[in-house]
Amino acid sequence: MKDHKFLDLLDLSDSEVEEWIPDTDEEWAVTNEEDDPEPNHQERRMSNNILRVVTRIRVPQRAISNTPVCSTNVVLDQRLKDEIYPKIGNRDVVGFGINGQASYVDKGAFPCPAIRFKENTPEILKLREKEKGDWKSLSLEEKKELYRASFCQTYSEMHAPTGEWKAFAAAILFAFVGAGWLMLFVKKVVYPPPPRTITRDWQEATLQKMLDQEQGIIQGVSSKWDYDKLEWKK
Numbered sequence: 001m002k003d004h005k006f007l008d009l010l011d012l013s014d015s016e017v018e019e020w021i022p023d024t025d026e027e028w029a030v031t032n033e034e035d036d037p038e039p040n041h042q043e044r045r046m047s048n049n050i051l052r053v054v055t056r057i058r059v060p061q062r063a064i065s066n067t068p069v070c071s072t073n074v075v076l077d078q079r080l081k082d083e084i085y086p087k088i089g090n091r092d093v094v095g096f097g098i099n100g101q102a103s104y105v106d107k108g109a110f111p112c113p114a115i116r117f118k119e120n121t122p123e124i125l126k127l128r129e130k131e132k133g134d135w136k137s138l139s140l141e142e143k144k145e146l147y148r149a150s151f152c153q154t155y156s157e158m159h160a161p162t163g164e165w166k167a168f169a170a171a172i173l174f175a176f177v178g179a180g181w182l183m184l185f186v187k188k189v190v191y192p193p194p195p196r197t198i199t200r201d202w203q204e205a206t207l208q209k210m211l212d213q214e215q216g217i218i219q220g221v222s223s224k225w226d227y228d229k230l231e232w233k234k
Contacts, residue, residue: 090119094150106153117152124149 076084076093084093084102093102097114104113118124127146130138138146147154196202207221214222226233 088115091115091117092120104152106151106158108155108158111155113151116150118149 088102093115095112095114097103097112098105098107098110100114102114104115104117106113124145127138127142127149130142131146135143210216211222211225216222224233225231
């Protein structure tokens with residue numbers, strides 16, 4: 001049979017394709033001569049066959065369905081049940097999760113936790129039975145309740161700003177304030193008083209003594225002092 005790549009996307013078996021498309025050039029020639037003696041009859045015949053094949057495409061029912069695909073739960077042996085259910089209560093185990101442990105966590109990279117967020121209640125079980133039918137029969141509030149029973153947060157809530165930076169900023173400010181008070185306390189209480197030789201009065205008295213004794217009269221500090229006018233030389 002000829003290679004017709006345009007039929008790859010059609011849900012047809014080889015036998016159904018062979019029913020509409022001739023296999024050999026001779027069959028093409030015979031069919032076209034009988035049906036269309038005009039020029040380009042082969043292309044027209046091909047177009048007609050394609051049209052008839054397209055009209056027979058079967059749309060899978062799931063493509064237009066609004067009911068759940070599968071309601072099968074995870075099957076656990078008795079040993080795992082005895083180990084898991086005392087910890088998770090009356091929650092359904094619905095998948096593998098992040099690491100295979102029966103725990104719930106909200107993560108955008110792993111959107112399917114191993115267990116449901118809430119335990120089963122008669123109201124939730126009733127909604128789940130209703131969910132198996134047409135989803136159009138569910139109200140918006142019922143859909144939200146079903147979602148919150150399985151998940152704690154939506155994607156928007158998971159990625160929303162948490163304001164956690166405020167706590168870090170407050171901690172840094174408190175650290176600076178505490179450090180300032182600690183330095184003040186150490187300076188006032190722990191450190192001894194500064195020596196008198198570093199005070200302004202002591203420095204002025206020492207300078208006056210050096211001038212009176214004419215220390216460094218040639219090149220030192222006294223050489224810059226005018227003893228006649230009693231002022232610094234200009």
